Amino acid sequence: MTIEFDENGHALSEGVARVYHYDPLTGEYLGANDETIPEGVSIPGSSTLFAPGEYAAGRVWVFASGTWTLNEDYRGQTYYSTKDQHTIMIKEIGPPPSDYVALAPTSPFDVWDGSSWVIDKEAEQKAAIDSASGGKTQRLQQATDTINPLQDAVDLEMATDEEKAQLTAWRKYRVLLTRVDTSTAPDIDWPQAPTA
Known part of the structure; x- marks a missing residue:
C-alpha cells in the first residue's frame, strides 16, 4: 500500500514507507529503512521519501534543498600544499583546496611543477x-x-x-x-x- 501525504507532509493513512535518512548538518546520506507512519504523522526529521542514486567510490550523496546531489568525498585523506608541502587531513565533504594534491612529496626539497613533485x-x-x-x-x-x-x-x-x-x-x-x-x-x- 502506498502512503499519501498532505501538503504539510502528514500521512493521510497509516502505513509503511521507505525513508532515506541524512545527516542534519552535512546532508550526507546515512541509510534507509522502512518506517511505520501513523495517520496524521510525518516522516522522521532529517529524512526524505526520495531515494538517492547509486553508490559511487570517492563520492557521497548529500540532500539539500529538496534534492540529492553526488559530491566528491576525500574525508580522512591527506593532501599536500603545492606551495609549501604543508599537509592537511580532509575533514569535510567536497573537493580538496585547489592548491593541494594527494601525491606526497618525496623530499623536503620537492617543488610542484603542475603535475608532479620534482627536486629543487x-x-x-x-x-x-x-x-x-x-x-x-x-x-x-x-x-x-x-x-x-x-x-x-x-x-x-x-x-x-x-x-x-x-x-x-x-x-x-x-x-x-x-x-x-x-x-x-x-x-x-x-x-x-x-x-x-
Missing part, C-alpha cells in the same frame, strides 16, 4: 652547504676548546709528553678543518678528530 637541486645543495658549514664551525670550536688548555700547559711548561703530542695532533686537525671546502657538500671528506 639548488635548494637541496644550499641546505647541504649550510649543514656542512654549521658542522665545520662546530668541529672548529671543539678543536679550539681542546687546544686552549693544552696550549696553556705547554706555555706554562707544565705539559706532559702526552699533552704535547695531543696539542700537535689537535692543531693539525684544526688546520685540516680550515681547509675543508663546504661548497662541495654533501661530498665532504672530513678529517678525523684525534682520539683522547
Whole structure:
C-alpha cells in the first residue's frame, strides 16, 4: 500500500514507507529503512521519501534543498600544499583546496611543477652547504676548546709528553678543518678528530 501525504507532509493513512535518512548538518546520506507512519504523522526529521542514486567510490550523496546531489568525498585523506608541502587531513565533504594534491612529496626539497613533485637541486645543495658549514664551525670550536688548555700547559711548561703530542695532533686537525671546502657538500671528506 502506498502512503499519501498532505501538503504539510502528514500521512493521510497509516502505513509503511521507505525513508532515506541524512545527516542534519552535512546532508550526507546515512541509510534507509522502512518506517511505520501513523495517520496524521510525518516522516522522521532529517529524512526524505526520495531515494538517492547509486553508490559511487570517492563520492557521497548529500540532500539539500529538496534534492540529492553526488559530491566528491576525500574525508580522512591527506593532501599536500603545492606551495609549501604543508599537509592537511580532509575533514569535510567536497573537493580538496585547489592548491593541494594527494601525491606526497618525496623530499623536503620537492617543488610542484603542475603535475608532479620534482627536486629543487639548488635548494637541496644550499641546505647541504649550510649543514656542512654549521658542522665545520662546530668541529672548529671543539678543536679550539681542546687546544686552549693544552696550549696553556705547554706555555706554562707544565705539559706532559702526552699533552704535547695531543696539542700537535689537535692543531693539525684544526688546520685540516680550515681547509675543508663546504661548497662541495654533501661530498665532504672530513678529517678525523684525534682520539683522547
